[in-house]
Amino acid sequence: IRLVSEILESNGSSSMATVCASSLSLMDAGVPIKNPVAGIAMGLVSSGSRFKILTDIAGIEDHYGEMDFKVAGTNNGINAIQLDVKTNGLTYEIIEATLARAREARLVILEKMNAALASPRKDVSQYAPKIKTFKIDPDKIGAVIGPGGKIIRRLTRENNATIDIDDETDTVSVCAYKTEDLERVIKIIVNLTKEIDVGEVFEGKITRLANFGAFCEIVPGKQGLIHVSEISDTFVKDVRDVLKEGDMVKVKVVGIDNQGRINLSIKQVDS
Structure with a gap:
């Protein structure tokens, strides 16, 4: 599954916001993910041996701070980490403190997400595209495409569907937003690729x-x-x-x- 996140404005970590929003969007679409994932960006300011960990850094804190430590995970643990530092490195003490603070923040965010949507919806969203993949006789691929692509363009236009044919695997993938459009175009393709019999x-x-x-x-x-x-x-x-x-x-x-x-x-x- 491919997710696309469009960032309209940002004063903080757009990637961590994307992690949270993507989890919610998958669950809202009915995708059965095991657990929601949340992300948080942590920052650092230090002077000598003294340091302060910043939680959910804003743009100015990212600019003037010494690190951008992104942590994404579930209630059970960490899924991914991404780190940018402007110093010569981080001590174990700083890393330990950062991960502890990030966990606290992540659990708070997950609690808020859970309040909005606790689990994946049982049914796929009516707005989600329906996709079906099936194989056809390789000798019939030309019948589906038609001369100069005439047939496949017509099927796409008249049925509000997207049709992709992989001639290496003889596989047809059909995508449509409405179930009736999907079923109709699949039926047409099946009829195009089969021999017509008397009595049908x-x-x-x-x-x-x-x-x-x-x-x-x-x-x-x-x-x-x-x-x-x-x-x-x-x-x-x-x-x-x-x-x-x-x-x-x-x-x-x-x-x-x-x-x-x-x-x-x-x-x-x-x-």
């Missing part, structure tokens, strides 16, 4: 009308003919009296000739 039912779009019937696109780039006699159980004199371009209809595959041309039927959908 699709929801297709009428793309063209002719005197003898209507052409219906059942998956992007793949269409079949609904003969006028297969539109209705009753007599249809003019196709245009029943259908128009752009109509979405359920159709059943009733035949595929030796040239791969598909014959469809509306009236046989439920039979």
